[in-house]
Amino acid sequence: MKMRNNKTVYWRICQALAMLLMLATFSPWVISSGTFEPSVMGLPYSLWIGILISILLVLLTFWATKIHPDRKNTASE
Amino acid sequence: MIQTLIIIAIIYLGLLILLSISTRQKNKDTSNYLLAGSKVGSVLGMFTFAATLFSTFTLIGMPDFFRTHGIGSWIFLAVSDAAMVFIIVWLGLYIRKKARSNDFQGMSGLMRNCFKSKFAGYVTFFGAFIFLIPYVSIQIRGIAIFLHATFPDALPVWGWASLMILVMLLYSETGGLKAIIYSDMLQGILLLVVICIVGYNCLSYFGNVPAMFQKVKEVNEALLSVPGPKNLFSSQFLIASFIAIVMIPFTQPQVATRIIIMKNNESLFRMAVGVGFFAIIIILPTLLIGMYGAVKYPALSTAEFISKVIIDDQSQVVAAFAIIGLVAAAISTSDSQIFALGGELRSLLKGDDKKMLQITRIAIVFFALIALVFSLISSDQLVLLARTSFAGTALMAPMIFTGIFLRRDTGRVIPLITALAMLIFLASLLQLIPAMYMGIRLDLILFVLIGLTSIINALFYRNEIPEYQVK
Numbered sequence: 001m002k003m004r005n006n007k008t009v010y011w012r013i014c015q016a017l018a019m020l021l022m023l024a025t026f027s028p029w030v031i032s033s034g035t036f037e038p039s040v041m042g043l044p045y046s047l048w049i050g051i052l053i054s055i056l057l058v059l060l061t062f063w064a065t066k067i068h069p070d071r072k073n074t075a076s077e
Numbered sequence: 078m079i080q081t082l083i084i085i086a087i088i089y090l091g092l093l094i095l096l097s098i099s100t101r102q103k104n105k106d107t108s109n110y111l112l113a114g115s116k117v118g119s120v121l122g123m124f125t126f127a128a129t130l131f132s133t134f135t136l137i138g139m140p141d142f143f144r145t146h147g148i149g150s151w152i153f154l155a156v157s158d159a160a161m162v163f164i165i166v167w168l169g170l171y172i173r174k175k176a177r178s179n180d181f182q183g184m185s186g187l188m189r190n191c192f193k194s195k196f197a198g199y200v201t202f203f204g205a206f207i208f209l210i211p212y213v214s215i216q217i218r219g220i221a222i223f224l225h226a227t228f229p230d231a232l233p234v235w236g237w238a239s240l241m242i243l244v245m246l247l248y249s250e251t252g253g254l255k256a257i258i259y260s261d262m263l264q265g266i267l268l269l270v271v272i273c274i275v276g277y278n279c280l281s282y283f284g285n286v287p288a289m290f291q292k293v294k295e296v297n298e299a300l301l302s303v304p305g306p307k308n309l310f311s312s313q314f315l316i317a318s319f320i321a322i323v324m325i326p327f328t329q330p331q332v333a334t335r336i337i338i339m340k341n342n343e344s345l346f347r348m349a350v351g352v353g354f355f356a357i358i359i360i361l362p363t364l365l366i367g368m369y370g371a372v373k374y375p376a377l378s379t380a381e382f383i384s385k386v387i388i389d390d391q392s393q394v395v396a397a398f399a400i401i402g403l404v405a406a407a408i409s410t411s412d413s414q415i416f417a418l419g420g421e422l423r424s425l426l427k428g429d430d431k432k433m434l435q436i437t438r439i440a441i442v443f444f445a446l447i448a449l450v451f452s453l454i455s456s457d458q459l460v461l462l463a464r465t466s467f468a469g470t471a472l473m474a475p476m477i478f479t480g481i482f483l484r485r486d487t488g489r490v491i492p493l494i495t496a497l498a499m500l501i502f503l504a505s506l507l508q509l510i511p512a513m514y515m516g517i518r519l520d521l522i523l524f525v526l527i528g529l530t531s532i533i534n535a536l537f538y539r540n541e542i543p544e545y546q547v548k
Binding site: 015018021022025026030031032033034035036039041042043044045046047050051053054055057058060061062064065068070071072 | 163310342
C-alpha cells in the first residue's frame, strides 16, 4: 500500500515535470526570436535546447513507465 | 543503379508477399482482421506505431522543411513527438479501458457508444475521412512525383500512384491488420537505416557539426533561429502544431487503434518509450539532410532536392535502398490510414460480422480509389498539408476525451459543436472564410472554443430524464 502511495507521488512529480517542460518549450527562453547564442558544440541555441527538451521528455516517459501506478494493473484487460 | 534497384524491389515485394501469406487467416472476423487479435507486443508495436507515424512526411517533408524553414522544424516535430509519447503513457490506459469495456471496433463506434448518439459516431467518421484522405493522397502524390522525376521514361505520375495503391491493397486485403503490422516493421527498419546512412553522408560532406552550421550561417543565417527565413515558426504556429501532434494518438484512428491493440499496459509503455527514441533518431538525420540541402541546393524544388540528395549524391546501393525506403514509408502510412477508415466504417455497422466485414473490405478498396484520385489533383506542400490533417482531426480531441473520461451522458452538444468546428475549419481551408481572426489562427481559436464548451458542458449538463424514461 505504502509502495503504491510512493508511486503515486512520484507519478505526480513526473507529470508536473513533463508539463513544465512542455510549457517551457513555448516560452521566450526556448523560442527566442533571432537568437543563435549561446551555442553548444556548434549547435544554434533554439536547436540544442530543443534537442535537450526532447531527450528529457523521452527520459521522463521512461521514468513514468517505471512508476506509473497502473503499470502492472491488468484488471481491465 | 537500375539493376540494383530492381533486385532490391523484388526482394522487398517478395518479403511483403511472404508476410501477407503468412498472416493470412482462414477464419476472418473483425477482431482478427481489423484489430490483429489485439495481442501486439512492444517491439512489433513500436515499429508499427513508428511506421504509421513517420511517413513520407518525415523522409521528404522534414528535410525540405529544415532546408526551407530552418532549425525551428525540430521544435515543430521532435519536441511535439517527445511530448506525445509522454501523453500516451499518461492517457493511453484510459482509452484502452474504455475500448475494452465497449467492444472496440473503431473510434466512431466507441464515440457512438460513449455519447449514446449515432451522430457522435458519424462526426468521428466524417472527421477521420475528410482529414485522412488528403493526408494519404499527398504521400502517394509525393512519392509518385519523385519517382516520375527520377525515372521520367518509366511511368507517368498516375501510373506510379496506381502501382503503390495496388501493392498496398493486395497485402492489406490479404492479411488484414496483422499483415500491415508486420510490413510496418520491415518498412520501419528500412526507413530508419536508410535515413541514418543518408544523414551521415550529408554530415560527412561538411566534416563535422560546427562546420555544417558555420556553412549554413554563411548561406542563410535566418535558418539557424526561429521563426526562420519565412517567419513560419511563430509561437502560435508552434503551439497549434504541438496541440495537433500531441493529440494524434487519440484523434487519428490508425494511431489510436495501435494503442488499443497492444497486449497489455507494459507493452504499451515500452512501445511509447521506443517510439520516443525512434522519433529522435529518425528526425536527427532529417536535420542533417535539410542543412546539407540548404547549403548545396537552396533553390531547387522539393522533388529535385530529394532526388539530388538521396540518389545523385549517394552510392548506387544506398540510392536504391533509399528509393525503396521512400516507397515503403508512403505505403506503410497510407495502408494504415486507409485500413483505419475501413475499421471506422465497420464500427458503425451492425449485423452479421462476416457480412459487415465483407462490406468493410469493399469500402477499403473504395477509400483507396478516392485517395488515388485525390493524389492526382492535390498540392505538393507535403508537411503543411499533413499538419492540416493533424489540426483537423485534433478538433475532435475534446469530444473524444469527454467520451473517454466521463461515464455519464453529456448530451449531444459536444458532437454538434465538433461538427460545426470542423465545417468552419474546412471553410477556411477552402478559403471561403479567413484563417486568422484578431491575429490568432482559426484552428487554435476553434480548439480552445470546443475545449471550453466541452468543460462547461461536462460540468453543468445533467440529463434529468434518464434515457429509459424517454423510451
